[in-house]
Amino acid sequence: MDRFSTDRLIAERLRDDHLADLVALHLDPEVSRYLGGVRAPEATKAYLAVNIAHWDRHGFGLWALRTRDGAFAGRAGIRHILVDGIDEIEIAYTFKREFWGQGLASEIAIALTQIGLSQLALPSLIGLVFVGHRASRRVLEKANYVLEKSTIHHGEDVVIYRIRQ
Numbered sequence: 001m002d003r004f005s006t007d008r009l010i011a012e013r014l015r016d017d018h019l020a021d022l023v024a025l026h027l028d029p030e031v032s033r034y035l036g037g038v039r040a041p042e043a044t045k046a047y048l049a050v051n052i053a054h055w056d057r058h059g060f061g062l063w064a065l066r067t068r069d070g071a072f073a074g075r076a077g078i079r080h081i082l083v084d085g086i087d088e089i090e091i092a093y094t095f096k097r098e099f100w101g102q103g104l105a106s107e108i109a110i111a112l113t114q115i116g117l118s119q120l121a122l123p124s125l126i127g128l129v130f131v132g133h134r135a136s137r138r139v140l141e142k143a144n145y146v147l148e149k150s151t152i153h154h155g156e157d158v159v160i161y162r163i164r165q
């Protein structure tokens with residue numbers, strides 16, 4: 001599970017040496033618009049430590065994504081998240097701006113869903129999205145997630161989509 005690939009992407013388990021790419025990704029205000037805002041380098045360093053610990057504890061987590069020519073394209077993964085006091089497992093995906101609009105998020109969302117439901121045998125997966133984030137909602141809908149509810153997460157209006165076994 002440390003590595004997998006899709007038609008256009010190579011995913012590698014998150015490691016310490018992904019820090020510089022993640023810092024640059026999180027400093028782009030457009031990328032971070034629906035992720036709680038731009039993150040200072042120290043915040044991304046803490047984020048990386050948390051997500052490496054998630055791998056150690058659960059055996060899955062975030063992967064760094066590269067295109068076939070080796071360029072860093074973004075990050076994506078499967079991770080625990082507390083929603084309305086319930087321990088859920090979500091899929092997540094974030095790409096550098098230059099890679100938007102090519103179907104890459106849809107490609108990785110479908111791959112993550114297959115890994116989560118088939119390989120990890122999780123009973124269901126969720127997607128949590130800001131209400132107004134049309135592109136990400138569309139990614140989930142195309143991957144066959146069904147709108148379940150609206151709620152408030154970290155003070156923001158969000159919607160929860162779910163896919164079951």
Ligand SMILES: CC(C)(COP(=O)(O)OP(=O)(O)OC[C@H]1O[C@@H](n2cnc3c(N)ncnc32)[C@H](O)[C@@H]1OP(=O)(O)O)[C@@H](O)C(=O)NCCC(=O)NCCS
Pocket residue numbers: 030031032034035093094095096099100101102103104105106107128129130133134135136138139
């Ligand atoms: C959201 C994000 C992952 C989408 O990545 P992407 O690779 O461009 O997505 P895809 O190309 O696979 O699909 C996007 C879909 O949304 C549609 N879309 C894009 N912008 C839209 C908008 N403003 N309104 C409605 N639909 C929109 C696209 O047309 C496409 O649907 P289609 O295939 O039916 O035409 C990318 O913009 C990103 O990384 N954003 C920053 C991080 C982020 O917000 N992550 C998600 C957090 S929940």
